[in-house]
Amino acid sequence: MAKALRTKDKIIIAAEKLFSEHGFEQTSLRQITSEAEVNLASVNYHFGSKKALIQAVMARYQSVFMPALAEQLHQLQNSGTDQVRTEDVLACVMPPLIALRQVRADGPVIYLRLLGYAYSEIQGHLRKFTMTNYGEIMHEFFQMIQQANPSVCPNTLFWRLHFSLGAMLFAQTSGQALREIAAADFGEETQAEESLLKLLPFVAAGISAAEPEA
Amino acid sequence: MAKALRTKDKIIIAAEKLFSEHGFEQTSLRQITSEAEVNLASVNYHFGSKKALIQAVMARYQSVFMPALAEQLHQLQNSGTDQVRTEDVLACVMPPLIALRQVRADGPVIYLRLLGYAYSEIQGHLRKFTMTNYGEIMHEFFQMIQQANPSVCPNTLFWRLHFSLGAMLFAQTSGQALREIAAADFGEETQAEESLLKLLPFVAAGISAAEPEA
DNA sequence: TGTACATCAGTGAACGCGCGTTCACTGATGTAC
DNA sequence: TGTACATCAGTGAACGCGCGTTCACTGATGTAC
Numbered sequence: 001m002a003k004a005l006r007t008k009d010k011i012i013i014a015a016e017k018l019f020s021e022h023g024f025e026q027t028s029l030r031q032i033t034s035e036a037e038v039n040l041a042s043v044n045y046h047f048g049s050k051k052a053l054i055q056a057v058m059a060r061y062q063s064v065f066m067p068a069l070a071e072q073l074h075q076l077q078n079s080g081t082d083q084v085r086t087e088d089v090l091a092c093v094m095p096p097l098i099a100l101r102q103v104r105a106d107g108p109v110i111y112l113r114l115l116g117y118a119y120s121e122i123q124g125h126l127r128k129f130t131m132t133n134y135g136e137i138m139h140e141f142f143q144m145i146q147q148a149n150p151s152v153c154p155n156t157l158f159w160r161l162h163f164s165l166g167a168m169l170f171a172q173t174s175g176q177a178l179r180e181i182a183a184a185d186f187g188e189e190t191q192a193e194e195s196l197l198k199l200l201p202f203v204a205a206g207i208s209a210a211e212p213e214a
Numbered sequence: 215m216a217k218a219l220r221t222k223d224k225i226i227i228a229a230e231k232l233f234s235e236h237g238f239e240q241t242s243l244r245q246i247t248s249e250a251e252v253n254l255a256s257v258n259y260h261f262g263s264k265k266a267l268i269q270a271v272m273a274r275y276q277s278v279f280m281p282a283l284a285e286q287l288h289q290l291q292n293s294g295t296d297q298v299r300t301e302d303v304l305a306c307v308m309p310p311l312i313a314l315r316q317v318r319a320d321g322p323v324i325y326l327r328l329l330g331y332a333y334s335e336i337q338g339h340l341r342k343f344t345m346t347n348y349g350e351i352m353h354e355f356f357q358m359i360q361q362a363n364p365s366v367c368p369n370t371l372f373w374r375l376h377f378s379l380g381a382m383l384f385a386q387t388s389g390q391a392l393r394e395i396a397a398a399d400f401g402e403e404t405q406a407e408e409s410l411l412k413l414l415p416f417v418a419a420g421i422s423a424a425e426p427e428a
Numbered sequence: 429t430g431t432a433c434a435t436c437a438g439t440g441a442a443c444g445c446g447c448g449t450t451c452a453c454t455g456a457t458g459t460a461c
Numbered sequence: 462t463g464t465a466c467a468t469c470a471g472t473g474a475a476c477g478c479g480c481g482t483t484c485a486c487t488g489a490t491g492t493a494c
Contacts, residue, residue, distance in 0.1 A: 158400065159396070169380065173334060
């Protein structure tokens, strides 16, 4: 049993790393099992299929992230502030992200990259999975963003939230390359987590922007 | 000769459509030649390889878009306004985008989707290609954004421009799915080109947001 | 105008390769009596 | 305590499949003399 868990864990650890670096479809089971120093057939033995392995990897992070996000949102709601600001709602995602260090030291970065690939590659699957399992939390989040921006119509907010998601995922997926360019052009090193801090004011301003006249 | 051009064009037209719908790696030459009603081997005959076909498809759009963008930027520079606004610089991308209708009726949408896949799939290749061929135009664009936002440091602007790019590409790549969700949730149909108009105020506000204190 | 030859567009079939998955199997561990 | 059996983790080799690419070939068009 002890060794059994080892093999399964080895696969998970190697898969997370390679998935987050090259995406799901571009990473083969042979690469994963080679990195994990494990037999090729053991992926299908432990997980059933490649698709199931992908879901297991994602689920492991979601199951930590989502409850932590719910916790943050509730804290903010019960903080007695009568008017929450967009920044405050957005900031709720940071502690859950940092909590992913429990899963793995570089968990926050890994998770964001996985999200990026999950959205761009397996179109819609992840969204469906997230909504069926954590739809309520997502709904709460959306409602609080609406409360913080009563003058922006919900349809516009819907789009702006997805623009924000896109900005975050793109920055993560292309993050390494961008950081190198930025370092070369401006002589400033930007850390992976730092680019997230740069993101917050950007999306907060974008979400709360005045609605243009029709 | 007449029929020769036909086959090559048939391939381009089918490839653009399928690439923009499913991405480059997910689209096989067999799908393309089947859609184009053309022999499988003719792709390699006319283009040499799949990679060369992808480049040909992208180059066709870039060669229309980029000069048109340069034209817009120059017009804005010579308009006599002493202080350009971020919105004005951003708005410069719209006419070149619309000019892509010359290439093909749904050219603007196709191009944006291709861009999205190009950035997320063939990491860095497109950026390199764009910078070597149109680096000067990109540099001009960046400089004008800087002029419009003298109080934001260049490094931050660099990141914010890429956040904006990410927001746009994500909205396009996931556009169809998002439009369906939005229609179901808010009873409002959003057209493909309309989501771009929603994007402009969002990124303009994000780019010009005040720099947070350190 | 007619013939020989070269060039070019297009084709059908096969190539080798890497992929996810399957299968028959081994060996260790746990359980029942 | 000892034996028989069941369960489980893990393995090596092969499977079929779709992929991009290649190759020898056909037939039409253009050119030279």
